[in-house]
Amino acid sequence: MSENKLNVVVPKDYNGTPIEVVLREGTAPEQLEIKEPERVMIDGTIDAPYRWLEKRIDLINQKSSNIIVNRDKMGMVLTINETNYYQDVITGVLQPSKEMVEFGINTDKKWEPIKLSQFLKMHRAFFTDKSQNMMLVSTLKNFKAKVNQDIERSKEENGSKVDNYSQVVDSNLPKSFKLNIPLFKGFACEEIEVEIYADVDGRDVSLSLVSAGANEAIEEYKNKVIDEQLDAIRQIAPDIVIIEV
Structure with missing residues (x-):
């Protein structure tokens, strides 16, 4: 027969009121595993960076964000918290249909x-x-x-062919x-x-x-579309640096 002992410390000002001691047996619940923050990585159409900023502009620090534009690849990349390892990256590309x-x-x-x-x-x-x-x-x-x-x-006689x-x-x-x-x-x-x-x-x-x-229209259209997206982004996020590469 097992015996469990408890040490109960009675305070000096104890007035004689009965003290109830509850002993519960069992294992403590497992704690949830601590996980690292997850990065937001989104690949979308050309308007993806603007759509993301449109709903989250109040939650970010514009001064620590940037947009890289590559017209040859018909796309742009928005990076939030650029110096943070867990930075968020939203890519928008003008994709062929x-x-x-x-x-x-x-x-x-x-x-x-x-x-x-x-x-x-x-x-x-x-x-x-x-x-x-x-x-x-x-x-x-x-x-x-x-x-x-x-x-x-x-074949000529002199070897010419x-x-x-x-x-x-x-x-x-x-x-x-x-x-x-x-x-x-x-x-x-x-x-x-x-x-x-x-x-x-x-x-x-x-x-x-x-x-x-079609090739001519694509060349003209891609610059027009990218410029429209950048203008829209400047309206809602004027402090985000935009860099063309």
């Missing part, structure tokens, strides 16, 4: 004629002229290309077509003209989509 990526416009993406035909058929909604879409789908489905090759080889090769491709593809798609993620649609470039290597044919107008 899902549609631009899927079409592969102005990229190294190559299409087989039949694959491009199927893709355009399923994305008819982006064509400004639905009849043009139907014509293009049919043309790609029955793509024909006539390749004329001229080869000239000669001539090796000329030329290739001319005559196809039934239309010169261009028009799409109505967003250039950037989260932005409205723009009308752009797209050209089809054919690369013929013997019997292998690959197509690529090129739009000089």
